[in-house]
Each structure stands twice: as C-alpha cells, then as structure tokens.
C-alpha cells in the first residue's frame with residue numbers, strides 16, 4: 001500500500017493529502033444518497049406542457065418528438081428578471097428515455113448532448129451582462145427502484161467566479177514563466193506515466209497528480225483549444241467514447257459524481273478541459289477549515305482501477 005503524501009497541484013496553490021486507506025472494496029468510501037422519485041417531471045407529456053415546464057428549445061426532432069430537450073428551472077436561484085440575483089439556469093434533458101444514464105447512450109448520442117451544450121453555451125454567453133457560463137452534471141447514480149432521469153445543468157453568471165479567476169491568473173503566471181500552456185505541459189510530462197488512464201490521437205485522460213476527488217479524472221484535448229466550440233467532430237467522438245467508458249467503470253463502485261466543462265475566459269487562450277469528480281464523502285473539519293482535502297484513493301490506484 002502507498003504511504004500518505006501531501007501533494008501540491010501542478011500550478012495552483014492547492015494541496016491535497018493522498019491518504020490511501022486499506023480497503024477491501026473501493027465502494028466503502030461511498031455512501032450513496034437515497035433518491036426517491038415519485039413521478040418524473042422530465043418524462044413526456046409533462047415536460048412538453050408549458051404550464052408545467054418552462055420551454056426553452058427542443059433538439060433532434062424526429063416525428064415530432066425531441067431527442068434532447070432544454071427547459072428552464074421552475075424555481076431558479078438566478079433569473080434574468082431579478083437584478084439582485086441576475087443570471088440564467090437551464091436543464092438539459094439528455095434523452096427521452098427514462099432510466100438511462102448518460103454512459104448508456106451511444107457515442108453518437110453523447111456527441112449530440114455535447115452539441116446541445118455548445119449551442120446553449122453560445123446562446124447564453126451572448127446575453128447582456130453574462131460573464132461566465134458553466135455546464136455541469138450531478139449524478140446521484142442508480143438507487144433503489146426509482147431512477148432519476150439523466151440530465152445536466154447550465155448556469156450563467158454576471159460575475160467571473162473567484163475560483164475560475166484564480167485558476168486563470170495562475171495559468172497566466174505559468175505561461176509568463178514557462179512560455180507554454182500548463183495543460184499542454186501536463187500532457188507532455190505525464191505521458192507514459194502511472195496516471196494516464198487512456199489516450200488516443202485526440203484526447204488524453206489523466207488522473208491528476210493532486211486529485212481532490214477519489215477517482216477524479218481530467219479529459220484534455222491534445223490540441224491546444226480554448227473552447228467547446230473548437231472541438232472538431234473526431235475530438236468530440238473521442239471525448240464521448242472515453243467519457244462513456246469511464247462512467248461505465250465508475251458504475252461498478254456505485255460512485256455518485258459531478259463533471260463540469262471549463263472553457264477559457266473570453267479574453268484568454270486557456271486550454272479547454274472536462275473535469276470528472278466522483279463525489280467524496282461529506283467534507284469534515286479539516287477540509288472546511290483549511291481547504292486541504294484528504295483523498296483516500298491515490299491517482300495511481302484510480303488509474304489502475306480505470307485501466308483494469
């Protein structure tokens with residue numbers, strides 16, 4: 001078993017304690033929340049009723065039925081009508097089919113979901129006063145007899161979130177000092193090493209050296225591109241294929257997860273990345289009080305798990 005180790009992020013002032021536990025089965029670190037769904041609000045015909053759901057846009061219509069659908073949030077924390085909490089929230093229903101998770105869709109269907117993310121990202125970024133838009137997914141996993149309907153969320157903000165501003169500034173500092181992109185350099189330095197989960201000619205999948213999440217993974221295009229718009233068709237397919245494989249593997253240990261897409265800020269030319277963060281246990285005093293996180297699964301172990 002690996003010894004515990006304090007690790008610093010590649011280029012951020014962030015630390016994590018990698019403290020591998022002697023686990024017989026990896027699923028012991030997860031306590032999946034119970035999900036109970038009485039009646040699914042994302043299933044037709046409810047979701048198509050403008051009295052019950054805010055209609056935004058239907059995608060991939062076939063015989064009058066949508067393949068992917070975007071709706072508004074009925075009780076949004078942010079709204080374009082509220083100057084005190086200005087912003088926009090949307091929900092992307094990834095499939096008509098109830099009880100199917102995103103990794104159970106075909107690669108082509110996942111590519112369609114990425115295309116909807118791209119279209120919504122562009123539409124929302126054009127709205128007045130919007131500075132940042134994040135696309136993310138919270139997945140609780142399958143629990144009991146009731147299965148939630150697979151969906152992602154998009155939130156647009158009137159501010160650049162401090163965490164993003166901080167990472168952006170750290171990237172600029174790195175570029176000044178090294179004359180190169182930190183993520184392009186991470187791909188070069190990790191290549192062939194014990195944290196490479198998978199790669200092909202387009203996409204590099206890595207368990208980051210100082211991962212805050214057990215089984216955390218980064219998906220990086222090998223080309224230095226700044227935005228989801230810049231992904232070409234083969235890169236999208238490759239990304240969809242690896243995301244499908246890794247989320248399928250994650251289902252073996254029933255891990256709830258988040259993933260989110262980081263596009264470069266408008267005036268910058270930073271590397272596009274999709275980050276997958278299986279949800280750790282509820283953070284305790286150390287994490288809340290210091291921001292230093294204990295990760296009980298080393299990235300090297302996580303890599304072995306995904307490769308296996």
Ligand SMILES: [Zn+2]
Nearest residue numbers: 040043098149
């Ligand atoms: Zn449903």
Ligand SMILES: [Zn+2]
Nearest residue numbers: 181184224271
């Ligand atoms: Zn780069």
